[in-house]
Amino acid sequence: MTPDATPADDARWFDQVVRETHYRLRLTIAGMGVPISDVDDVAQEVYLDLSRSRARIPAGVDIAQWLHGMARNCSYEYFRRHTRQHKRLVAMAELLELTPSEETPSVPAVDALTQCLERLRPEQRELLEAHYRHGRSIAELALEHKRMATAMHMVFARLREILKRCIQTTPEAT
Amino acid sequence: MKEHLLALLTGRLELDEEEAARALAALQASPELCRWLRAQYRMDAALSLALRADPVDFPNRIRAAAANPATEDFLARLQQARAQRLQLQARMRRRQGVFAAVAALLIVGLCGALAWVSLHPDASSNQVLVGQVQVNRQDVHQIPLDQDFTVTGSHTAVISFGHDSQVELTPSSQASLHANTDGSRNCELDAGSGTFSLHGASRINAGTASVSGENAQLPTQVIAQWSATPRQAPQLAANPALRSLEISVNSGKAQIVCEHQSQVLHPHETLILEMTAKHTVATSHRGFKGTVWAVANQVADLALAVGDARSQRTCIIPKDLVVEIDGQKADPLDIRRGDAIDVQFAPNRTDLVSAARITTSHGLTDRPGEGGAR
Numbered sequence: 450m451t452p453d454a455t456p457a458d459d460a461r462w463f464d465q466v467v468r469e470t471h472y473r474l475r476l477t478i479a480g481m482g483v484p485i486s487d488v489d490d491v492a493q494e495v496y497l498d499l500s501r502s503r504a505r506i507p508a509g510v511d512i513a514q515w516l517h518g519m520a521r522n523c524s525y526e527y528f529r530r531h532t533r534q535h536k537r538l539v540a541m542a543e544l545l546e547l548t549p550s551e552e553t554p555s556v557p558a559v560d561a562l563t564q565c566l567e568r569l570r571p572e573q574r575e576l577l578e579a580h581y582r583h584g585r586s587i588a589e590l591a592l593e594h595k596r597m598a599t600a601m602h603m604v605f606a607r608l609r610e611i612l613k614r615c616i617q618t619t620p621e622a623t
Numbered sequence: 624m625k626e627h628l629l630a631l632l633t634g635r636l637e638l639d640e641e642e643a644a645r646a647l648a649a650l651q652a653s654p655e656l657c658r659w660l661r662a663q664y665r666m667d668a669a670l671s672l673a674l675r676a677d678p679v680d681f682p683n684r685i686r687a688a689a690a691n692p693a694t695e696d697f698l699a700r701l702q703q704a705r706a707q708r709l710q711l712q713a714r715m716r717r718r719q720g721v722f723a724a725v726a727a728l729l730i731v732g733l734c735g736a737l738a739w740v741s742l743h744p745d746a747s748s749n750q751v752l753v754g755q756v757q758v759n760r761q762d763v764h765q766i767p768l769d770q771d772f773t774v775t776g777s778h779t780a781v782i783s784f785g786h787d788s789q790v791e792l793t794p795s796s797q798a799s800l801h802a803n804t805d806g807s808r809n810c811e812l813d814a815g816s817g818t819f820s821l822h823g824a825s826r827i828n829a830g831t832a833s834v835s836g837e838n839a840q841l842p843t844q845v846i847a848q849w850s851a852t853p854r855q856a857p858q859l860a861a862n863p864a865l866r867s868l869e870i871s872v873n874s875g876k877a878q879i880v881c882e883h884q885s886q887v888l889h890p891h892e893t894l895i896l897e898m899t900a901k902h903t904v905a906t907s908h909r910g911f912k913g914t915v916w917a918v919a920n921q922v923a924d925l926a927l928a929v930g931d932a933r934s935q936r937t938c939i940i941p942k943d944l945v946v947e948i949d950g951q952k953a954d955p956l957d958i959r960r961g962d963a964i965d966v967q968f969a970p971n972r973t974d975l976v977s978a979a980r981i982t983t984s985h986g987l988t989d990r991p992g993e994g995g996a997r
Contacts, residue, residue, distance in 0.1 A: 463689065464682065464686060467681075467682045467685050467686070468682050471681050471682060471685070472672070475668060475672070475681070476665045476668050476669060477665075479664050479665055479667065479668030480661045480664045480665045480668075481661075481664075482631060482636075482660075482664060484634045484636065485634065485667060485668055485671045486634075488668060489679065489681060489684070492681070492685075493684065493685060493688055496685045496688075496689065497685075497688060497689060500689040528636075531636065532636045532637065532638075533637065534636075534637075534638050534639075534640065534643040537638075537643040537644065537646075537647045538636065538638075538643070540647055541631070541646065541647055541650055544647075544650045544651065544657050545650070545657055545660060545661045545664070546661075548654045548657035548658055548661070549654075550658065550661075551658060555665075556665060556669075557665065557666060557669045559669075559673060562669055562670070562673055563673065566673070566674075577670060577674065578674060581670045581671050581673075581674035581675060582674045582675065582676050583676065584676075587633070588928060588935055588937075589917070589928075591937060592917060592919050592926050592928050592937055593919060595919075595921060595926050595937075595939070596937070597936075597937055597973075597974060598935075598936070598937065599629060602629060602632055602633055606632060606663055609662070609663050609666040609667060609670070610662075610663075612666055612670075613662050613666055
């Protein structure tokens, strides 16, 4: 941003940053353990902070890096405000955030995810859709499939693992 | 190791201290586990964003929030409040020196008092607060340590023992109180039943079992005590069970240690220990009490979601199992949502039900659409 940028330029720049970074930023926040239902609220705080302080951000600073740092601070603040065991949850979030990634890509790409979902068996896809699209709880699905809720959580964990491996081998994702 | 992270994976952030410590230790010990959990979280979010039925136009939401003067006003108010808080903190810091000296004196005094209390149990310990209790056929208000006492009369007796721990014993119950070196007390339950509130290191002992609690409130029952020899009661000779101990937890957590085996009971869970004449555990059954939240009619059995509004667990009832509904033998198909249920699980299982007692809210015959038929 140049110092003589007009408010319209400012708005266009901000809009572009949000469009280009929001998916990755929301997944980064989720990756630190913020519940899905609150990820968008935390991300909104990050962008509002950017909107307020963009004039003070020095030239040459990588905005993606700046957003990443703010996402980390806002997520830690979220744990401090919302949980009793916040010290441990912040320590866990730090571990999750700072452990070097070996996966490529570290954030699943939308196209690759869509392709990999299509490659799942119909019953696996139905299970994911029942939970993520129709909002049915894991406990409800466990009851329907005659499983313990913990076992059903592990079924979902395995499905996410299958999708992660599929995305890593999908050429479009790289 | 992944089981330590299950609570995190379910999105539950209100972990208790033990769960949080275990999860953190597991993550600290294994970068691989950190990567796994992070990938799970990210994939969970990606699936939620990709599949949700009402996708949110997030950039638009941010545009609206950033352009909304109310948001800016709100932020301005926040900044003002922060400035005021900083001023207040500066004033407080100046007074801190005086407060620190006073606080140090108070803390020293409190620590002294606590140390004295832990070494010298308060005078109200072992006191009969309500009801009638006899030691050697004499009514007492203060129960001497290491002496058997009996609850007489027709009302429950309430007795304080240890620090803040309390017991309500039913009429005819027999027990004794014993002191530990740290000042806490054990209640040795010989017969009868009681409801205990356990704090600190206080314990209940019954046979070879020992129950301690973490701020636990638990009814405990020693039932079916049989002191006759096999010769006097030959019909019972085939059944070596001498006594059984039934424990259920209302709130907090209870740890039961029996023959070097430790089990933790959570609220609404029950444990029945049947002990032989040699006081070794013959069988143990875990159980669960709660309200039926959902019933799924499967081919060979019923799957129930049982619990309370916060947590539920699955209980499987075979359709050929005869259950007890309002004191009558009944078919499991008569179980309905909203019924109170007390189940006992099959050995080594925590889902398959081997016995169930159900209490309906309006009685079986008053159920809508049942036509009164059983």
